[in-house]
Every structure is written in C-alpha cells, then in structure tokens.
Amino acid sequence: MFFHVDKKIANIGDGVYTGVVVAYGLDNNTVCLRSAELLKNEVKNVYESLKERDVKSIDALNVYRNAMEEMGINSSKFPCSIEAILTRIFKKGEFPSMTPVIDLSNYISIKYKVPVGVHDIDSLSGDLCVRLATLNDCESTENKDERDKLVEGEPVYVSGTSVRTRRWLWRQTQSGRINEKSTNFIFLIDGFNSNKEDIDAACNELVALLKSIFNVDSEVGKVSSEETEFRFGIMTEEEEYIENQIAIMLKGVAQHTAVSQIREKLNNARKQNRPLRVKLGLDPSAPDIHIGHSVVLRKIRQLQDMGHIAIIIIGDYTGMIGDPTGKSKTRRQLSREDVEKNANTYMEQIFKIIDRNMTEVYYNSDWLSKMTFGDVIELASKCTVARMLERDDFNNRYTRHLPLSIHEFFYPLMQAYDSVAVRADIELGGTDQTFNILLGRNIQKDYGQDPQLTLFMPLLEGIDGVEKMSKSLGNYIGISEPAEIIFEKVMKIPDVLIIKYFNLCTDVHPKEIIRFQSMLENGTNPRDVKMLLAHEITELYAGQDAANYAMEHFKDVYQLNKMPKDAPVLEIFSSEGICDGEQIVATLVQGGYYKSKGEVRRVFAQGGAQLDGEKVKDVKTIKIKEGTAELKMGKARFFKIIRQ
Template sequence: MVQWDKLTAEQQAEVQHQLAVISRGVVEITPEEELKNKLAHSVATGTPLKVKLGLDPSAPDIHIGHTVVLHKLRQFQLLGHQVQLIIGDFTGRIGDPTGKSETRKQLTEEDVKRNAETYQKQIYKILDPDKTKLYFNSEWLSPLTFADVVSLSAKVTVARMMERDDFTKRFTTGQPISVHEFFYPLMQGYDSVALETDVELGGTDQMFNLLMGRTLQKEYGLKQQIAIMTPLIEGLDGVNKMSKSLGNYIGIDEEPNQIYGKAMSIPDELMLKYYELATDISNEELNALRSGLEAGTVHPRDAKMRLAGTFVRMYHNEEAASAAEQHFVTVFQQRALPDEIEEVAVPAEELEQGSIRIVRLLTVLGLQVSGSEARRSVQQGAVRLNEEKLTDPNGEITLKDGDILQVGKRKFVRIKL
C-alpha cells in the first residue's frame, strides 16, 4: 500500500480534500488514520475504494432520515469511489434487533422481495447507478454449509456478542434473546469478507455490526475495513428519530407540495443539521449559510424555504420546487385556497342517510389511513370544511357538491356527490 509520505504535494492535497468531504457530519471514523492511508493508496494508484452499505429491506419506503448515509455514499462516488450496495434479502429474514427490547418479527421471502424492489426504485434518486454495484447477500450466505456456519461462529465469543447494548439490556431484564439473533452481526460482517470491502457506512446504532466486519476480515486474513458512523436525524417533532411509525418523517417519494410543506415545519434549531446531513449543498454554501444565520443577515424563514425547495429539487426537479414554493406562499402565507384542488367522489352508499360521520369521511376519501388517525386530526383541530374547523370526532356532516375539505396544512379535496 502506498503511504502518505510517498505522495506528491498535489496528491496529498487531494487526499486532504477527500478527508474533508468524507468527514462532513460524521460521528466517528474508526480508525481515521487507516482511512487516510487507504485514500493515499487510492489517489496514488487510481484504484477506487469499495464502500459498502447494507440495507435490510424491512420497510418499503425511504425517508429523509434514511438518506443521511446515502448522501455520504454519494459523496464517495463523486470522489471517484465505488459503492457496494447490499440488499439484505438473507439477513432481512432475521432482522437486526438493534435498539429493540424483543426479537424482531422475521420477514417472509415475499416481504423482502417486494420491499427490495421499492428500495431500488428510490435509492437511485441519490446514488449514481453507474458507480453502484448492487448485491443480494443471499448470493454468498445461502450457499454456506452448516460446517461453514459453525466455523464462522467460532471466530467470535459470546462475551463479545454481549457487548452489544441491546443484548445486555435484554439479558439483564430477563427479555428473551434467540440464538439466531447472534448470527445477524456475523452475517453482516461476513458480507464485508465476501466483498473485501474497504469502507463500511452505517448509523450510530450500527457501530457493533460495522466493527464486526473489521473483526471477521482480520480473522480471514484480509485488510480491515474502515467503519464510518453517521448520526441519526431527528424528525419533524424535533425530538424523536425520524420514523414513519411516529409520523415525523418526510418521504422522498412524496408529492412536491407534501415535501415542501413538511420541510417548512422543521424546527429552526435543526435546519443546519438537515442541510449538512441530508442535502447536496457544498461545504462552502453550508458555511456561508451558517454565518448568515448567526450574523442575522439570513432570515430563518428564508433559509427554511430554501431547504424545502432543495428537497423538492433533489427528489423531483427545479420546476417542481418552484411550483411547490408558489403553492406554499399562496396557500399558507396568504391563507388562500390552492388554484387546483383534486376532486374526489364520495361513494353513494356512504350517504344513504344524507350525512356521514367525519371520521368515516376522512378514511373513505383516503385523507387518513385509519379511524384513530382521523379522530386525532379532528381533536387537534386539523380538519376544516369550507374553511370552518370541525372539532367533534363523533359528529356527522351533510355534504353538498363542491365542498372543500381540508386536513392539516397540505391536504385539500373538492367533494363530488
């Protein structure tokens, strides 16, 4: 391997540049000096690093929280490196128990296949497909014999496995730990062995699994990978990790107006974190924005509108971003109805008595996914009919053709009878 001190001044400058880009927003690089040496060898020889991310397709859609690590991968691609994207179709049948107090439900083969297809459609909104090698880890895990598995498991002690916080907590509180769960970090680590990975990325909750890759590569006589941990990003509530189950997320496949409107509800104190971790703006732009906010020359509202527009531009296009901004200004800043409102028919059988319960209407029209969610929206004052707030979740309403029903700040439908 070509060492740092063997590089020309120009090559050393390139390595420093790459380190600065890679280090942006990361929590930890283990070990950083080894990364510097790997980059030095890459720059000197023109050999791209193999940078791995493993995805267990346990959820069908990608949100902004998921994109933090994907943007880091994209940065590696722009620096000339090769991404190894692993769809965990094998490990996904087990599920990583990280952060859970109990065994995660195992996915079926059909679940994994369906979710993996959705991931692939969405992930190339960020990654360059020409610099991404896609793998399914069943390619090398399924052929392992029982003897191979025994040999693999013999390379790590139970004491080492119990260093994982979630295992320790469950053991001390008497929560069950199934033996097969120990194999998840072993299999993820073995992925790095099979692909001879140089760098592996993951959130801070994946630290144990990333370091297991280093351990197993050493056991198999390979050069050890670098582990890079990226932070978890808080959701729109500003408190909890972004999650679909908590409803505090922005999905990258959502409509432009939805993305823009949701982004405008990001707490001011988190704006720069979102810019740093989840957008493609340069370090120079980020530093200028930070300085402007601190000096008061950039208004937080303007910075947030730029953030919202950036998300729409990244996941749709410039035209959609401009239209979403105009929609937001018209509807929410000027408190006017949008020019175009989707017309939705109410099934005749739902109006046999001439009226319909508010909660039922919201679910029938698909404005809320469940009765409980609809009830909460009404209780929170988020539902309006012809701009008049509806507050009784048990109430019934009589509709007429052309009524405007609004849920929250972004959902509008025109009733058709």
C-alpha cells in the same frame, strides 16, 4: 504538512490529548506590552501561590511525571517543561520576557500548568512528529550536542531527522528555537485524556488572545490516541483533493474511523487508481423510504459522485435470522418470499437516490449459503462470547434471564463476513449498527484484509423536531410526495434542525453549510435559510422546475396569503333544495379533501374558514354569487368555487 504522534507514544497513560493551534503572520519582533504584561502578572500570581508549598506538591504535574516514568525517563532529573518553569519561578520569583509569541505561550503554560511548545513552521523540513529517536537521529550531525547527547529510543519532537525538542516535554534543541523573524507558528499544548479539560481551556484562551493581540484567526485541532494526526499549512493540489473528499465523506457523520486512517485509505486507493468499495447492508424488512431512511443513501450518493462504487448487500440470508439490534426479544424470522418482495420494493426506491451505474448489488446468500459447517466454526472462532455480550441488547437479555438464542450471535458475524466477501473499503450504517460494523473491521483483519473504514450516520428527527422520523408518527417527509408537500413539510421543521437537515438530507458542500451556519449566527431570519433548505431537498426528489414552483406556491399561500394558481375547483349548482354552503361541504368530502361533513363544519364553526377574505362560521349563511369565489380552509388550503 502534518503534526503526527506515533502510536507507541499516543497510548501512554490513559492516552495523549494534545491541543494544536496554528497561526500565520504574527509579529514576533515588535515589543508587545500586552503579552509581556500577561506573563508578568501570571508569574506573580504563581509565585505567591508557591510560597506556601513546593512545586513537587502540585498534583496537576503528576500526569506528566507518570507518563515520563512510563517512557523510561527519570522525571526528577529531566522534568517536563512546565515543571522546570514553575521550579524557576519558585526559586527566583521571576521568569524572563522574551518575544511576544514566546511570552504568550509561556503565559498559557504557566496559567494552565501544561507544557506548551512553539515551533516555527517555516523552519520545518517536513511533517512534525512525536516519535522515538532512531539511530539515524542520534548519528545525524544536526542533532549532535556534546552537552546533551541524544539517546536512541527516547521520545522526541522531530521534523525529518531534525530533532526540535528532546525528551518529549522537556528540553528544546538549538534547531527547535524560534527567533524574532519567525512569523508562522504551530503551538502544541501537551496533555492526556485525564486533563483534557485543561488542554481545551488553554487552547480556547490562546486562540482568543491570538485574535485580540495579533488580529489573526487560528487553525485549531486536537491529536489523541484515536486521532493521531492533524493537517495544517498550505496544501498541494493532490492534498486538497484528498482533504475535500474527507470533508464531504464526514459531513453530518456522527462517528467514524480516525481521519488519519481515512486519509491513508484514500491516498492508497488514489495511488492504485481504483475507487473505494462502499458497502451498505439493507434490512429487507423495511421497504418504504422517507428522507429519514435516505440519510445513509445520500451519503452513498455523495461518495459515488466522488468516483467510488456502492456495494449494496441484500441481507436475504441474514434476514432469515432477523437483526436483534435494539430488540428485547428474539425477532421473527422472515420467509424467503417476504425477503425477496421487500428487497425488490426497496431497490426500486433507492435508485431514486443512488447512481444505478455505479452500484453493485449482491444477495448475501450467494456466499453464506455455500459455507460448510467447518467454515461456520472458523468464522465463529473469530469472536468471543464476552465480545458478543458487549452489545447492550444481548447483555441486557442475558442479565435479565430473557431468551437469547445462539443463532442470534451469528447475525453480526454474518454481516461482518459480508465485508470479507465483497472486500469492502467502507461500511455505512446508522449509529444503532456500531457493534456489527466494527466487528466487520475485526473479521476482515482475521481474514487478511485491510479493515474497512466506518461511517455512522445519526438518526434524523422528524418535522416535529422531537421523535425519530416515522410514518407511524406522521412526522415524515416522503421522497415520492408532491413537490409542494415536500417543500411545505421542510418549512415546518424547527429552526434548530436547519443545519442538521442540510448536513444529512442534502448534497450541499460542507463549506457552503458553514456559510449558512454563519448567516444564522449573524441574525439572518431562519425562515430565509430554511427556504433554501426546502428548495434543495425538493429539487433532489422532484427536480428543479418542481422545486421552483413549490417555492412560489409556498410564498403565495403562506407569505402572501394568495390563492395558488392550481387550487382545486369546487363546482356549485343552483338548487332549491340544498343551500350553497351545504353543497360546498358535500363537495369537499366527495373530493376527498376531508374525511366527513362533520370535520368540514368544525373548521367553519371554529372560525377557520374564509370566503373571499371574510370569515364564515355558519355554512348555511353562504351565498355564492354568479362567477367565482375564493374559499380558504385553515391556514393554507385554498379552493376556487365556481357557480354553474
């Protein structure tokens, strides 16, 4: 079941912003002293404050008055519900207590000066919508009220053809009223972007009171001009399937198309029995992959696992322009040879993450190189210069009088046309690609296609927790590194990034990640949750057996301070000319474990070396007995020494 606001109404004023709270199993029959007392005290406070002024002078109500006037409703004759409540309090000095649920909603409405509507979920005949009344609504016998005739085109809350509330924020009909036997409710707190803070605060207190008074947890959501619907109630098997896909699709996503549009696209594809086509354009200038790069690829794999098709586009033609995103100057154009070499390297790596059998690969030269000049002019006509200058990098260079070539405008246009060429249903990219990908939606509409959904993935901080993951900064985790190294590096990330890494770097289901979040909030040692994360990431790239070994290796070395089974062996030979310590120094450098003998000696001199558990600062004092010895260098580098 959905609560939905029609677009014509959603865009009123500066855009609607409605809080939605859904609660099940409330006792609306037994007298509740606390909700009645809350209402009574709030009415008293408001009455005292209104002695000094008229209700008409309350500025908080203007947003509702203006919206109703914009809808063609005389707000003086038909005031919104909160103004009607305050007017009664002003005139009579009281407001009646009714049922516990109604008292609670009226308390919230009066305290925050916002309209609050309550609907009995069990009495709804279908989705609950805010829309303009139709002729069928007006002619329906269930909506006939001679005292208050329904008018075609007026805004109403309606379920099926049953009008629950008239004139949007003003008057409840007989069919919309709740009674003492009602137990399942949807509370709707109406507002706009201009007073969204009040709406959020009202929602938060209502949820807290439902928990403390009725001991129930609530579903909470917001409906706005961008996100016009909220799903609630028991789902069918088909609805659960779609909602699960949405949850996985949006895991870790920074920005995305409205959920209502995602749901519609998934439902339509389901009815047509076809997979969605998920587009990813690859920049052929960056061929090396670490898990920071893999964030988008992991999302593609998750969508493939749900049955959708990856559409990989190698930007060989766009690569010869160079993406100017985030650049303060014109980017060097790549040669055809550079593009092909980088693309081949990239493809070898990405198939370690995505499913080759569910992937189509294209070079955009396949269609861009065949466009006539007339085709190019037509494409260019789809976007204005003003729109292009909305891009920060273009605008900054233009306003600072730095070089900005006309051909650079064609990069986002060409990337957008790629979506037309492959009939993309979804396009993924980093948040730095927002302009280009959104332009693809517009271009698709201009060419008569359904606009693609957009999923923007956030940038991933490296293991230092500060800078974006980068090989040049040394804070990266390579997908081809040994399992023990991957595990160890993941264990180095700050605790605050544990959940972000779960969301962006693993395929763990969102519900399981919520459980991990709860564990952390309830006092579980972050190290234990991070161990699960490290195992999950290591298993993705090295396999389960390697991940299991890497975990045991980490426990031995870092927690138990034990010599790992696969510690490197250093062989020492009896020699009159060179002492054992100097042989160790030389062998460590020769084996490539350290860059120079000076570096090894500094570890000893600074107290970072232990031989058989004893700290050693001077290498000249080392004497290896017959058999073997254990050498620990720094926190976690172990070596087994054998005297020959």
